[in-house]
Amino acid sequence: MNQQQADAMQVVMIGLGDEKFALDAGLVREIIDPVPVTKVAGARDFVPSVINVRGNVIPLADLRIRFGMPQTDSSADSRIVVIEIEIENEPVLVGVTADKVYEVTEISQADVQQTPRVGMHWKPEYIRFITKWREEFVIVPNMERILN
Amino acid sequence: MSAMDPTEIFRQEASELFEVLEGALLDLGQRPDDRELVDSAFRALHTIKGSGAMFGFDKVASFTHEFETAFDRVRKGEIKPTQELISVALAAKDYIRALIEDPQSTDDIIGEAILDDLKRFVSFDQPAAPAVQIAEAPPLVPGDSKQAGWHLYLEFESHVLRNGSNPLDLLEDLCKLGPCFVVPVTDGIPFLDEMEPEDCYLKWDVKLHAACDKDAIDDVFMFVQDEMKLTLAPLEQVEAPAPGPLFRLLDEEPAPTAETVVAVAEAAPAPVAEQPAAKAEPKTETAKAEAATEPKAEIKREAAPAKRDDVKQERGIATVRVQAERLDELMDRVGELVIAQARLTQLASSGSDLSIKMIAEEIERLASSLRDTTMGARMVPIGSLFGRFRRLVHDLSRDLSKPVEFVTTGEDTELDKTMIECLADPLVHLIRNAIDHGIEDNATRAANGKTEQGRIELAAVHSGAQVLVTVKDNGGGLNTARIRAKAEEQGLIAAGAVLTDHEIHQFLFHPGFSTAQTISALSGRGVGMDVVKRTIENMRGSIDLSTRPGQGTTVTLRLPLTLAIIEGLLIRVGEGRYIIPLPAVEECVELTAEDERSRGRNFLNVRGNLVPFLRLRDILSVDGSPDQHQKTIIISTGETQVGLVADQIIGNHQTVIKSLSKLHSDVTIFSGATILGDGTAALILDVAQLVALAQSKVEKHISEAA
Numbered sequence: 001m002n003q004q005q006a007d008a009m010q011v012v013m014i015g016l017g018d019e020k021f022a023l024d025a026g027l028v029r030e031i032i033d034p035v036p037v038t039k040v041a042g043a044r045d046f047v048p049s050v051i052n053v054r055g056n057v058i059p060l061a062d063l064r065i066r067f068g069m070p071q072t073d074s075s076a077d078s079r080i081v082v083i084e085i086e087i088e089n090e091p092v093l094v095g096v097t098a099d100k101v102y103e104v105t106e107i108s109q110a111d112v113q114q115t116p117r118v119g120m121h122w123k124p125e126y127i128r129f130i131t132k133w134r135e136e137f138v139i140v141p142n143m144e145r146i147l148n
Numbered sequence: 149m150s151a152m153d154p155t156e157i158f159r160q161e162a163s164e165l166f167e168v169l170e171g172a173l174l175d176l177g178q179r180p181d182d183r184e185l186v187d188s189a190f191r192a193l194h195t196i197k198g199s200g201a202m203f204g205f206d207k208v209a210s211f212t213h214e215f216e217t218a219f220d221r222v223r224k225g226e227i228k229p230t231q232e233l234i235s236v237a238l239a240a241k242d243y244i245r246a247l248i249e250d251p252q253s254t255d256d257i258i259g260e261a262i263l264d265d266l267k268r269f270v271s272f273d274q275p276a277a278p279a280v281q282i283a284e285a286p287p288l289v290p291g292d293s294k295q296a297g298w299h300l301y302l303e304f305e306s307h308v309l310r311n312g313s314n315p316l317d318l319l320e321d322l323c324k325l326g327p328c329f330v331v332p333v334t335d336g337i338p339f340l341d342e343m344e345p346e347d348c349y350l351k352w353d354v355k356l357h358a359a360c361d362k363d364a365i366d367d368v369f370m371f372v373q374d375e376m377k378l379t380l381a382p383l384e385q386v387e388a389p390a391p392g393p394l395f396r397l398l399d400e401e402p403a404p405t406a407e408t409v410v411a412v413a414e415a416a417p418a419p420v421a422e423q424p425a426a427k428a429e430p431k432t433e434t435a436k437a438e439a440a441t442e443p444k445a446e447i448k449r450e451a452a453p454a455k456r457d458d459v460k461q462e463r464g465i466a467t468v469r470v471q472a473e474r475l476d477e478l479m480d481r482v483g484e485l486v487i488a489q490a491r492l493t494q495l496a497s498s499g500s501d502l503s504i505k506m507i508a509e510e511i512e513r514l515a516s517s518l519r520d521t522t523m524g525a526r527m528v529p530i531g532s533l534f535g536r537f538r539r540l541v542h543d544l545s546r547d548l549s550k551p552v553e554f555v556t557t558g559e560d561t562e563l564d565k566t567m568i569e570c571l572a573d574p575l576v577h578l579i580r581n582a583i584d585h586g587i588e589d590n591a592t593r594a595a596n597g598k599t600e601q602g603r604i605e606l607a608a609v610h611s612g613a614q615v616l617v618t619v620k621d622n623g624g625g626l627n628t629a630r631i632r633a634k635a636e637e638q639g640l641i642a643a644g645a646v647l648t649d650h651e652i653h654q655f656l657f658h659p660g661f662s663t664a665q666t667i668s669a670l671s672g673r674g675v676g677m678d679v680v681k682r683t684i685e686n687m688r689g690s691i692d693l694s695t696r697p698g699q700g701t702t703v704t705l706r707l708p709l710t711l712a713i714i715e716g717l718l719i720r721v722g723e724g725r726y727i728i729p730l731p732a733v734e735e736c737v738e739l740t741a742e743d744e745r746s747r748g749r750n751f752l753n754v755r756g757n758l759v760p761f762l763r764l765r766d767i768l769s770v771d772g773s774p775d776q777h778q779k780t781i782i783i784s785t786g787e788t789q790v791g792l793v794a795d796q797i798i799g800n801h802q803t804v805i806k807s808l809s810k811l812h813s814d815v816t817i818f819s820g821a822t823i824l825g826d827g828t829a830a831l832i833l834d835v836a837q838l839v840a841l842a843q844s845k846v847e848k849h850i851s852e853a854a
Contacts, residue, residue: 035828036826038724038821038828038829040808040815040818042769042815043811043814043815044811044814050808050812050831051829052823055484056806057806057809057821057822057823059808059809059811061811087809087811092809092810092811094809147811
């Protein structure tokens, strides 16, 4: 195994607003078309609703709120990415809204850019790292942090 | 999950056996002459020993063996099970449990001390010679029996070894009954290349020279009786080499015959042990029917009914041990089926195809009966839980020197297994409270003309879709004045406020509230009742207190039958649909224009009663304007009634409860979610939380008015 392969990471590339986020493919369980959502009154604003995914009621998280991005209306490209993360040592299924799902691809951790401290309106703890993919910067979010 | 840790299986099995053992021991304290109890305790011990050895818990096996040996004398009626002996036996049971559950925490010294105690009770005429187990044969009174022993013919099913039974152990057990002469019958052994290494081909011909009853022999083979043929025939007097037993009576030293037996027993393993070495694949199993001759078969049939009775008493009905997880999974699947079926029904009713409607109805019927069956499979009699408290009461009443009679009724009342688990802690609290605070000390009881022995009743009974569990004591009752004084002292109520006794008693559920003047190791710290209340409410149950001064206190827990599926009332608020658990719903009324106008008041007049109401649109922060005819659903928990104002009442809904994820654990007004016929999720309103919310609003309203 050479160095490059060891650094490669399988990701699902999703679009949110103008940004591209790379979700670790190991977390992703499935990608589904938008389904009717049920609002949960009194819930924290980044998990405003629940959805039914194959008979399980799972929370639907909106990363845009955590990253301070404006809400966009759902389009024909909108999808829900179902991921599994650990919360308090228990696996929890969470749906994440995406304006567009591009592809499953490989990014290289060798190209990791130092997360800039200035010029960013995002909380650094929500970002695992920023890397380059096809001459574009993509954000690898820290889902555990974002959802806790 | 077929590859479960065998040790874990053993632990599970052992914990059930411990319950049996403990129950039997405690019962024995009250009914020392009950042979059944002694036998059931002995059986439990024997199984623990056997499985312990099988799973490599050697310490458990050897300790239990000693325990069993001592207890054997009780079984033979040589000594009476006194209270002291029972206490030691319980300690021994605890020690075995510790050995199994957490071997590191145990100390051999404790075990030895317990064994010494045990031996002290049982060894009035028995020299401590446990090393030679053969010497523990029952004393034999020669003149007592005409019969000198038994001729046994043992034929095991070929798969007996695979199930973990070892015929040699059984032979050894048999030897303990008296001197045995064991001859292996080797004619069933196939050629080497036909031999299945894990099959048992040997049969044994045993001459047991002891005048024990047939039952004693049956006991030895109790656990394998379904997998073997046991042919018993009384041994002719002439055949007996009588010196063995007689010799033993005169002297407790092992008889010479015993050595022979050991030799024989040890010689026997050889062929069996060699079998695994031969990796052979036989195509047919050896025929074995021919071995049993006619007269022997007859005797066997005679023995069989007795055994079958035994089995019936043990098991009751045939049961299958299933992992709880699988039942949960099954319940999930059934839940999904119910949801899918609801969608089908909805589709079918909107169409006009009659045959589809018929099928939909058929499926609806099947799904609902499948649901009931599955829920039934998760039901466990509450008696399994009650059993645990007998020890608690026994220990507490000893520690506090308050003699207490503990009565349980309704043990066969069934509850969902998860509920049973959740109930254990609250009941421990309630029973402790009852003994510590409820039952007065001896002097007070005598002064009030009560019996010296206090009485605590634990009862369970079905009541509609609920199960009522009551803990009742005949102690002094709640001291309402003191609770009130304490509540005033803690600033929970204003001095002189007018409150009913019932309202005052509710302070007992307040966190950190305790009226006990002294804090004991048991209770009085003020943690407990609030935890009890919260646990019960988490199960969607409620708790009631009633008390009569000088007569005692009754705590009633009202619990729903199951946690998995409930009947719900489907309502609509704005665009969203919500479920209210139907048992909480009292009635539905229309919000009149008059109620509507008095916006500031938020009280309904329901047949003269003032009922506060909550607008669900406000609580659920729904935008837009409300429907013209608002409906009010009156819900209640315990004594409190609250109205919930919704836009529309849709109807009944079979609600499969799905829990909300951890990400929504901060949302308290919903107790869960479900999936509606059209596949969308709907939230279930938490009635207790809504009532609490309404009450706080009422209080705010009152304080603002004041």
